[in-house]
Amino acid sequence: MADALKERTTRLLTDYLEYCAREPGTPARAPSTPEAAVLRSVAAQVLQRHERFLSHYRGYRGNRVELVAQVEREILAHPQPLSWGRVVALLTFAGTLLEGSPSGIDQEQEPGDWEATVRQDCERLVDFLCNRLTGQYRAWLEAHDGWDGFCLFFTPMLPSWKRMLVQALLSCFTAVILIYFWKRLSRLYRRVKTSKKCVDSGFIYFNNKGYIVE
Numbered sequence: 001m002a003d004a005l006k007e008r009t010t011r012l013l014t015d016y017l018e019y020c021a022r023e024p025g026t027p028a029r030a031p032s033t034p035e036a037a038v039l040r041s042v043a044a045q046v047l048q049r050h051e052r053f054l055s056h057y058r059g060y061r062g063n064r065v066e067l068v069a070q071v072e073r074e075i076l077a078h079p080q081p082l083s084w085g086r087v088v089a090l091l092t093f094a095g096t097l098l099e100g101s102p103s104g105i106d107q108e109q110e111p112g113d114w115e116a117t118v119r120q121d122c123e124r125l126v127d128f129l130c131n132r133l134t135g136q137y138r139a140w141l142e143a144h145d146g147w148d149g150f151c152l153f154f155t156p157m158l159p160s161w162k163r164m165l166v167q168a169l170l171s172c173f174t175a176v177i178l179i180y181f182w183k184r185l186s187r188l189y190r191r192v193k194t195s196k197k198c199v200d201s202g203f204i205y206f207n208n209k210g211y212i213v214e
Contacts, residue, residue, distance in 0.1 A: 006134045008147055012036055013091070013126045016043070020095030021122045023115070035147040038154050043092040054092075058099040064121045065128055068094045072132060082140050084153050087133070094125050 015036040019028055031037035047054060060067070071093055075086045098118055133141060145152070 003134070005138065005141065005146055006130060008033075008035075009130050009134050010126060012039065012147060013129050016040065016091060017095055017098060017122045017125055021098035021118050024100050033147075035151050038151050039088065039091065042088050042154050043095065046088065046092045047096070054096045057093070057096050060097045064094075064097045065124050067097065068125060069128065072129075076132070076137060082137060084144070084150055087150075091129070094129065098122055098125070 011032060012035050015029075015032045016039050019040060022028060031040060068090070072090055075090050076082055098121065100114075100118075144150075
């Protein structure tokens with residue numbers, strides 16, 4: 001029997017990650033589904049708000065799936081209840097890893113090798129994220145009306161009070177991923193100095209409740 005939720009999740013992830021992995025300057029395809037359009041829009045807000053931090057992970061040369069798996073364990077398995085905000089935070093980060101570096105392709109790799117690696121990792125990330133979302137977190141997705149619930153939660157045609165709530169969530173859930181990197185990944189990857197430079201320059205801080213203060 002066909003798994004409708006898994007098929008829809010695969011299509012959404014493929015749409016978004018291929019959108020992120022396209023060559024710089026290449027026109028983007030139109031979103032394939034309503035939830036794909038919503039995800040692109042919400043992820044763009046996260047990217048815009050935290051451009052200086054996330055830009056350091058464009059052109060990433062390490063094991064993308066392994067890194068996303070570590071972040072997934074921290075974000076989705078967080079003591080607080082799962083939320084659409086945490087899901088978007090994870091997918092936004094995964095997409096960032098597939099984007100090319102602003103300075104261009106790594107000089108140690110031929111353009112064809114870089115593209116092949118990104119294409120392969122895109123497929124692997126789709127499989128990994130789909131299996132996690134429709135496996136361990138299936139009950140939560142179904143309880144929140146699946147991707148229809150996702151679209152409803154982030155729809156722009158909301159009362160003003162709920163739009164403000166969504167904006168607050170965008171800050172709060174992004175803080176989770178940033179805190180994770182400061183505490184965990186900084187001692188595992190060679191980009192410690194780059195990340196520390198962002199903090200020292202006053203890019204972003206956290207108050208005692210874990211909220212972003214810029």
